[in-house]
Amino acid sequence: MTGNRSEAATxxxxxxxxxxxxxxxxxxxxRVRSKGLTDKVMTVEDAVxxxxxxxxxxxxxxxxxxxxxxxxxxxxxxxxxxxxxxAGHTATHDFQILCAGNLTGRGxxxxxxxxxxxxxxxxRGLSAHARRVMQSGxxxxxxxxxxxxxxxxxxxxxxxxxxxxxxxxxxxxFDRSASAMIECPFTGAALVAVPALWxxxxxxxVHEADCYGNARIRGTTVADPHLARASKRVILxxxxxxxxxxxxxxxxxxxxxxxxxxxxxxxxxxxxPGNMPYEYFSDEEHLRGWLQAECDPATHAAWLDxxxxxxxxxxxxxxxxxxxxxMQELRRQEMFPCGPSAT
Amino acid sequence: MLEFTPMxxxxxxxxxxxxxxxxxxxxxxxxxxxxxxAQRTSAPxxxxxxxxxxxxxQLPRMPISVGDSRTxxxxxxxxxxxDVMETCQRGLVDYTFLGGAQIDRYGNLNSTMIGGDYNRxxxxxxGSGGAxxxxxxxxxxxxxxxxxxxxxxxxxDFITTPGYLTGPGAREAAGLPAGTGPYRVxxxxxxxxxxxxxxxxxxxxxxxxxxxxxxxxxxxxxxxKRTPLGETAPPTPHQLDILRREVDPHRYIIGRxxxxxxxx
Numbered sequence: 207m208t209g210n211r212s213e214a215a216t217x218x219x220x221x222x223x224x225x226x227x228x229x230x231x232x233x234x235x236x237r238v239r240s241k242g243l244t245d246k247v248m249t250v251e252d253a254v255x256x257x258x259x260x261x262x263x264x265x266x267x268x269x270x271x272x273x274x275x276x277x278x279x280x281x282x283x284x285x286x287x288x289x290x291x292x293a294g295h296t297a298t299h300d301f302q303i304l305c306a307g308n309l310t311g312r313g314x315x316x317x318x319x320x321x322x323x324x325x326x327x328x329x330r331g332l333s334a335h336a337r338r339v340m341q342s343g344x345x346x347x348x349x350x351x352x353x354x355x356x357x358x359x360x361x362x363x364x365x366x367x368x369x370x371x372x373x374x375x376x377x378x379x380f381d382r383s384a385s386a387m388i389e390c391p392f393t394g395a396a397l398v399a400v401p402a403l404w405x406x407x408x409x410x411x412v413h414e415a416d417c418y419g420n421a422r423i424r425g426t427t428v429a430d431p432h433l434a435r436a437s438k439r440v441i442l443x444x445x446x447x448x449x450x451x452x453x454x455x456x457x458x459x460x461x462x463x464x465x466x467x468x469x470x471x472x473x474x475x476x477x478x479p480g481n482m483p484y485e486y487f488s489d490e491e492h493l494r495g496w497l498q499a500e501c502d503p504a505t506h507a508a509w510l511d512x513x514x515x516x517x518x519x520x521x522x523x524x525x526x527x528x529x530x531x532x533m534q535e536l537r538r539q540e541m542f543p544c545g546p547s548a549t
Numbered sequence: 550m551l552e553f554t555p556m557x558x559x560x561x562x563x564x565x566x567x568x569x570x571x572x573x574x575x576x577x578x579x580x581x582x583x584x585x586x587a588q589r590t591s592a593p594x595x596x597x598x599x600x601x602x603x604x605x606x607q608l609p610r611m612p613i614s615v616g617d618s619r620t621x622x623x624x625x626x627x628x629x630x631x632d633v634m635e636t637c638q639r640g641l642v643d644y645t646f647l648g649g650a651q652i653d654r655y656g657n658l659n660s661t662m663i664g665g666d667y668n669r670x671x672x673x674x675x676g677s678g679g680a681x682x683x684x685x686x687x688x689x690x691x692x693x694x695x696x697x698x699x700x701x702x703x704x705x706d707f708i709t710t711p712g713y714l715t716g717p718g719a720r721e722a723a724g725l726p727a728g729t730g731p732y733r734v735x736x737x738x739x740x741x742x743x744x745x746x747x748x749x750x751x752x753x754x755x756x757x758x759x760x761x762x763x764x765x766x767x768x769x770x771x772x773x774k775r776t777p778l779g780e781t782a783p784p785t786p787h788q789l790d791i792l793r794r795e796v797d798p799h800r801y802i803i804g805r806x807x808x809x810x811x812x813x
Contacts, residue, residue, distance in 0.1 A: 483621075
């Protein structure tokens with residue numbers, strides 16, 4: 207222990223804070239939400255049209271290329287939403303899709319990004335187009351860590367303006383964040399305070415949901431139970447619609463309760479080309495193709511025309527990627543990860 | 550004479566550092582291979598944890614994403630990122646593996662941007678992800694990296710993840726948990742550690758056939774040297790057999806070419 211605690215406790219990151227951390231303002235927004243058990247089933251097109259607005263702060267559930275709401279991401283790009291802020295929390299393929307709305311002659315989809323992890327697709331490599339977007343200077347940024355953004359969602363879900371944590375201290379990540387050092391009132395320890403983050407809208411893909419939006423997730427939840435509770439509006443896409451009776455048969459399986467949710471869209475294979483635990487593995491060939499196409503802007507434009515802008519629905523995208531036969535192959539890879547076809 | 554690649558040596562050396570009964574947060578690639586090898590040789594009771602919430606999987610194959618379904622295949626628990634990070638914050642997690650585009654003498658890592666101006670980077674990299682969290686909270690940080698002067702630099706362009714920051718006591722003064730920090734850096738030339746008093750990087754052991762001068766030539770700052778300087782144990786036939794047959798049968802990791810670097 208050193209004597210520098212009080213000095214550390216005065217430090218503040220110089221990154222911009224893109225959202226209001228006022229918990230009473232958030233309470234007012236949640237107060238006026240519709241809380242009845244109403245049928246919220248609709249198409250992805252309608253859900254994005256109704257609940258994602260230009261200028262919104264958007265967050266995406268899952269883990270970048272695992273359990274992501276691909277159909278909603280494509281639809282946001284197709285509807286040319288403008289000037290969105292985005293929570294880059296473990297953002298990989300989801301971020302790569304959204305970047306299709308920048309520097310492609312369709313205005314500026316992304317205007318501000320809270321970065322914990324963007325432009326990379328983990329071991330698969332870096333997205334050339336996402337890098338072009340992030341190096342262009344047209345997107346305002348603020349740095350965080352993955353846990354910092356998860357804690358920001360958690361603070362919002364708790365209805366608090368901030369939470370303390372013990373990471374980021376002493377680094378440039380802290381310096382370029384919008385967090386602040388505080389002193390623990392009980393021990394005097396220096397802690398990092400991160401502000402609550404209430405996204406305007408989140409898109410989350412789940413395994414099962416009923417028509418009201420009660421939802422089940424299998425496997426890791428990443429940050430989604432907190433994200434759903436923190437968001438002012440939530441669009442759920444699900445592999446399968448299930449009955450409300452089924453939800454009531456096992457309430458302990460409900461990860462997200464209906465009153466957090468605004469739209470429920472049934473999208474089988476909805477995380478494709480991402481992985482969906484216990485359903486299908488990621489399509490590494492397609493993701494590799496996407497990364498390669500991005501190396502040349504003209505090839506990238508043709509790729510986007512074929513798979514995103516040229517398709518009028520998610521089913522058309524799946525068909526362009528090999529349809530049911532391909533999905534069955536990815537299902538085999540998920541179910542038999544030691545089998546001969548596993549990547 | 551046993552034949553092995555530099556990558557195989559690095560993975561085998563890293564696997565020896567993970568003792569039985571420890572908790573380790575791993576990523577994809579070489580760290581995951583090292584942890585899987587340790588489980589099958591020296592540390593059957595090593596528990597693997599993945600950042601997105603996968604705990605104690607019986608990995609069927611190496612994961613492609615630290616959040617994919619293999620990270621909790623036949624696992625003990627599938628929880629959340631916050632749960633994993635909070636397990637680290639409570640002080641339970643012994644080891645983590647981290648990497649970066651640049652590392653300095655104090656083990657500070659950069660995975661955010663290359664260039665002199667943060668607002669106009671030459672190369673924008675992904676950012677911290679969970680690296681800053683794991684590097685702040687786990688007891689011992691391990692790094693597996695190719696050894697060249699573009700990576701081992703006098704000053705990193707951006708401290709994404711804390712090493713010993715500016716030296717002894719700096720982590721604690723900044724507010725990070727006491728007693729944590731970089732432990733070993735395993736390269737294709739040597740195993741490096743950190744001097745107890747100065748917290749600066751020092752060569753612990755040279756790989757067979759490598760000289761100290763060669764390591765120094767590939768490092769952008771002056772290295773300290775442990776005395777006596779050891780030689781890294783080469784992989785055993787058993788380690789190589791398990792690594793090649795069970796851990797990475799498709800040679801995704803061990804098949805990678807030796808990293809390019811400055812030669813004499």
